[in-house]
Amino acid sequence: MAYAFKRPESQDYTIVDETDDDKVVGKVRIKPSGVLWSPKGGHRWFKVSLTDFAAFAEAKGKLQKK
Incomplete structure (x- = not known):
């Protein structure tokens, strides 16, 4: 019998304000179906589809180097 690790279906990240003693601002959850946001507490x-997120990032974001 072979065993394997199952990949998580989402990744959660806590967003903090580094200028305010790492005060928690909210959480972001990345899923294959979209991006979710939950404010502190x-x-x-709140969900945004990947298509809408990509359009927002391209329209409002700053081009970055890798």
């Missing part, structure tokens, strides 16, 4: 998540 929030019990709800």
